[in-house]
Amino acid sequence: MPSIFQYSFMINAFIGGFLIAVxxxxxxxxxVSRKISFIGVGISHSAFGGLAIGLFFGFSPMISALLFxxxxxxxxxxxxxxxxxxxxxxxxxxxxxxxxxxxxxxxLKKEYSANIFGYLFGNILSVTKEDxxxxxxxxxxxxxxxxxxxxxxxxxxxxxxxxxxxxxNMDFYNYLLTIxxxxxxxxxxxxxxxxxxxxxxxxxxxxxxxxxxxYKKIIPFSIxxxxxxxxxxxxxxxxxxxPSGALIVIIYTAVFFLSWILSKIKx
Amino acid sequence: MENNFLSLxxxxxxxxxxxxxxxxNLKITRNRIIGVIGPNGGGKTTLLKLIAGLEKxxxxxxxFHNQKPGTPETxxxxxxxxxxxxxxxxFPIKVSDAILLGKIGQKGKLSTPRxxxxxxxxxxxxxxxxxxxxxxxIADLSGGQQQxxxxxxxxxxxxxxxxxxxPETGIDVAAQDLFFATLxxxxxxxxxxxxxxxxxxxxxxxxxDEIACVNNTLFHHSSPEEALTCPxxxxxxxxxxxxIIHGKNxxxxxxxxxxxxxxxK
Numbered sequence: 001m002p003s004i005f006q007y008s009f010m011i012n013a014f015i016g017g018f019l020i021a022v023x024x025x026x027x028x029x030x031x032v033s034r035k036i037s038f039i040g041v042g043i044s045h046s047a048f049g050g051l052a053i054g055l056f057f058g059f060s061p062m063i064s065a066l067l068f069x070x071x072x073x074x075x076x077x078x079x080x081x082x083x084x085x086x087x088x089x090x091x092x093x094x095x096x097x098x099x100x101x102x103x104x105x106x107x108l109k110k111e112y113s114a115n116i117f118g119y120l121f122g123n124i125l126s127v128t129k130e131d132x133x134x135x136x137x138x139x140x141x142x143x144x145x146x147x148x149x150x151x152x153x154x155x156x157x158x159x160x161x162x163x164x165x166x167x168x169n170m171d172f173y174n175y176l177l178t179i180x181x182x183x184x185x186x187x188x189x190x191x192x193x194x195x196x197x198x199x200x201x202x203x204x205x206x207x208x209x210x211x212x213x214x215y216k217k218i219i220p221f222s223i224x225x226x227x228x229x230x231x232x233x234x235x236x237x238x239x240x241x242x243p244s245g246a247l248i249v250i251i252y253t254a255v256f257f258l259s260w261i262l263s264k265i266k267x
Numbered sequence: 268m269e270n271n272f273l274s275l276x277x278x279x280x281x282x283x284x285x286x287x288x289x290x291x292n293l294k295i296t297r298n299r300i301i302g303v304i305g306p307n308g309g310g311k312t313t314l315l316k317l318i319a320g321l322e323k324x325x326x327x328x329x330x331f332h333n334q335k336p337g338t339p340e341t342x343x344x345x346x347x348x349x350x351x352x353x354x355x356x357x358f359p360i361k362v363s364d365a366i367l368l369g370k371i372g373q374k375g376k377l378s379t380p381r382x383x384x385x386x387x388x389x390x391x392x393x394x395x396x397x398x399x400x401x402x403x404x405i406a407d408l409s410g411g412q413q414q415x416x417x418x419x420x421x422x423x424x425x426x427x428x429x430x431x432x433x434p435e436t437g438i439d440v441a442a443q444d445l446f447f448a449t450l451x452x453x454x455x456x457x458x459x460x461x462x463x464x465x466x467x468x469x470x471x472x473x474x475x476d477e478i479a480c481v482n483n484t485l486f487h488h489s490s491p492e493e494a495l496t497c498p499x500x501x502x503x504x505x506x507x508x509x510x511i512i513h514g515k516n517x518x519x520x521x522x523x524x525x526x527x528x529x530x531x532k
Contacts, residue, residue, distance in 0.1 A: 033358050151377035155368060158360055161353035162420070165321060167342040167375055213359040213404050 004238050013124040013234050013244070015132055016191050019139045021226035023184045024197075025204040026146055029219050030177060032205035033157045039076055039178065040201040042091035044185045044194050046072035049098030051119050051189075052105040061119070062186060069182035072098065077178045081171065122193035122245030124234065135187045142180050153177055154215065192245035199249040200226070207256045210263045229255060271333050272297045272460065273318065273428065278327035280313055287313045291327070291485045295462070295477075297427070300454055302475035302491070303464045309482040311464040312350060315430050318462065319347040331428065339375045346421030350432035350464075352413060356406045362416055363388060363401040369420040384423065391419045394453050410437025411446060418450075422457065429453075432464045447473045 004010050031037055050068025054061030072094050079090040106116055118126050146153065155163040156173045163170045181201070188197045204222040212218050233248030240247075273295040280288045288310040295301055303311050316322045317329055320337025334341050360368070366388055372378025380388075392398045395415045400408060408416065414434055421429060431450075438446050451474055454461050463470065471478055471491045478494040480487040487494050 033355065151368060151379070154360075155377060157355065158358045158365070158368065159354040161349065162369065165319065165347050165349070166369060166371055166377075167320075167337070167339060168377070209359060214361055214364075215359050216364070218359055 004235060008129075009125050009127070010234070010238060012127045012129065012132055013191065014231065016124075016127045016135060017230040017234055018227060019132075019135050020184075020188045020191055020200065021230045022223050023139055023142060024188060024200040025222035025226040026143070026219060027177075027181055027184050028201050028203070028205040028222060029215065030153060030157055031181070031201050032209065033215070037198065037202045038087060038091050039073065040181060040185065041198045042076050042095055043069050043073045043178075043182050044189075044197045045095045046098040047182075047185060047189065048119070048194050049101040051116070051194075052102035055116075056105040056109060062189075065119075065189065066183065066186045068098065069186055070179055073178040073182040074175060077174055081174070118193075119189055120193050120195050121243060122189070122191050122196060124191060124237075124244045127190050131190060138183055138187055142183060145176070145180065149173060149176070192248060196245045196249045199252060203249075203252045203256050207252075207259050210256075210259045225255070226252075271330070273331050274329070275318075276328045276330075278317065278324045278329060280310075280317060280322065280324050282313075287483065288317075288481075289484050291481075293479060293485055293488060295460065297460055298454075298458060299476045300451070300461045300463065300474055301477045301479055302471045303462060303479045303481055304466065304468060304471065305481040307466065310484075311466075311481050312432055314481055315347070315432050315462065315464050318428075319345055319430055321347075339371075342375070343371050343424040344427050346418075346424065346426035346429045348414075348417045348421050348429070348431050348434060350436065352417060354405065358405070360405055361401070362397070362403050362405055362408070365405050366391070366401075366416065366420045366423055369423050371424055387423060387425065388419075391422050394456050395419055395449060411439070411442045414438060414446070415449070418453075422453070425457075427458070427460060429459050429461045430464075431461065433466065434463060435465060435467055435470060443470075444473070450474060 031040055047065040047069040050065035051061045053068070054064030057064075075094065076087065076090050079085045080087045102116075117123075152163070152168060152173045155166075155168065156170055156177065160170050160174075163173075185194075185197050185201070188200060192200060204226045205218060208218045208221045208225060212221060229252050230248055233251050234244050236242075236251075237244035237247045273293075275291050275293040278288060278291040279286060291314065303314060305311050313322065317324055318331070318336060320335070320341060323337070329336055331341050331345065336342075336345060354365075367380045367384060368377065370378050370380060370384050378384075388401075389398075392401060395418060397412065397415050397419060400412055400416070405413070405416065414437060418429070418431070418434070434450070435443055435446065447470065450461065450463075453459060463475065465471070475491055478487070478489065478491045479485060480494060
C-alpha cells in the first residue's frame with residue numbers, strides 16, 4: 001500500500017485542510033452563536049455565479065468568486081440590517097440568481113462542466129502549491145484580524161446594542177465579519193466545494209457547544225476537533241477513493257449526532 | 268464646578284415628525300439620585316438615551332462636564348443600563364467575562380482585562396453581592412440577578428453617572444426593597460450620580476433625592492415630597508391618580524380591583 005505522504009497533492013491537501021479547519025472552526029463559532037448559518041449558505045452559493053463568470057470570460061474563477069461572495073455577503077447583511085427585506089427572501093433571491101447565472105454561462109461553454117463539478121463538491125487534486133501560498137497568506141490575515149478584534153466580534157455576537165452604547169461601530173464589525181466569512185468560503189471551495197462548505201461553517205461550533213458553554217473553550221476545541229475530522233476524512237478518502245469533501249462532512253455529521261446522543265444519555 | 272455636572276438646556280427631540288420631548292431644561296448636580304417618572308410614551312427613555320449620547324437632540328444642548336455626551340471621553344464616564352436587555356441569552360459566556368467585556372480601553376477599543384480591571388470586578392461584585400454568580404452562565408440567572416449583572420457591566424468603566432431605565436423590571440416585589448437598598452449602597456460606595464427612569468411611583472421615596480416628572484416636557488423637578496403632593500401633579504402626569512404617602516412601618520397596599528364604570532354611574 002503506498003504511503004499517503006509520497007504524493008505531493010496529498011501533502012497540499014493536508015496543509016489546505018489544516019488552514020480550513022482553523023478558519024472554518026473559528027468563524028463557525030460566530031455563525032452558530034449569532035444564528036446566521038443562512039449567511040454562509042447564501043454566500044457560498046452566490047460564489048457559484050462568480051466562478052462561472054470567471055470561467056466564461058477567461059479570468060481567474062477564484063478571484064471572480066471572491067468578489068461575488070463579498071458583494072453577496074455585504075448585500076445580505078445590508079438588506080437585513082436595514083430591515084427592508086426579510087433575510088430568507090434576500091438569500092433566496094441572491095442564491096437562485098447566482099446559481100441560475102452560473103448554470104446559464106456554463107451551458108454556453110460545455111467544456112467547463114468537469115471543472116464546475118470540482119468547485120461544487122471539492123477536489124483535493126486541484127489544490128496547488130500556488131493555491132496554498134495564497135490561502136496561507138489570506139488565512140494569516142484573517143486570523144490576525146479575528147484575534148485583533150476578537151472582543152468586538154464577541155460583543156457583536158453577545159450584545160450588539162450594548163456595543164453601540166459603548167460607542168463601538170458595530171456595523172463596521174458586522175461587515176468585516178461577513179467579508180471574513182466570504183473569504184473563508186472561497187479558500188475552502190477547492191477542498192470541500194460550494195455545496196458542502198456550509199457544513200464546516202456550522203458543525204464545529206454546534207458540536208462543541210453541546211459540551212461547553214464558554215467561548216474561550218469552544219473556539220480552541222472546535223479547531224482541534226476540525227483538524228482531527230478533516231485529517232481523518234483526507235486519510236480515509238485516499239485509501240477508499242471516495243470524495244474527500246463529502247467524507248469529511250459525513251464524519252463531521254456523525255460526530256455531531258454522536259455528541260448529541262451522548263449528551264442526552266449523560267443527562 | 269458642580270453646576271457643570273449635567274445640564275440640559277432647551278432640549279427638543281422628535282422621532283420622525285413627532286416631537287417626543289420639547290423644551291426640556293434640567294440641571295443635575297453631582298452625587299444625587301434622581302427619579303424620572305411620567306406616563307408611558309412621555310419621553311422618559313428618550314431623555315435617558317439623550318443623556319447617554321445614544322440620540323442627539325434636534326434642538327438645544329446637553330452638556331456633561333461641559334462636553335456633549337456620546338464622545339469617547341464621556342462614554343466611559345456615563346454607565347447606561349437599557350430597559351430591555353438585548354443580550355443573546357444562549358451566547359456561551361460566563362458572567363465575569365460578560366462584565367469585563369464592557370471594559371473600554373484606549374482609542375475606544377474594547378480592552379483585554381488587566382489586573383486593575385479584575386480588582387474592579389471584585390469590588391463591584393462585592394458591592395452588588397454577586398460574587399457567587401461570576402462563574403455561572405449568563406442564562407442561568409434570575410431576573411434580579413441579571414439586572415445586577417448589567418449594572419455591574421455598566422460600572423466596570425468607573426462611571427460618575429449611572430443611567431438606569433426601569434431597573435425594577437423582572438424583579439419580584441419581595442426582592443425590590445433589597446435591590447434598591449443595594450443601589451443606594453453603590454451610590455455611596457462609588458460616589459455615583461444615578462438617574463432612574465421608572466413608572467413605579469413607589470420606587471421614588473425608597474431611593475430618590477430628587478424627582479423629575481416628564482410628559483413630553485419636564486413639568487416638575489423637585490424633592491419627592493414636593494412633587495408627589497403638588498396640586499396639579501395628576502393633570503401633568505396625564506392620568507387620574509391619588510398618591511398616598513404612608514409611614515415606614517405601614518406595609519405597601521395594593522388595589523386588587525378598580526371599577527371605573529361603577530364609580531362613574
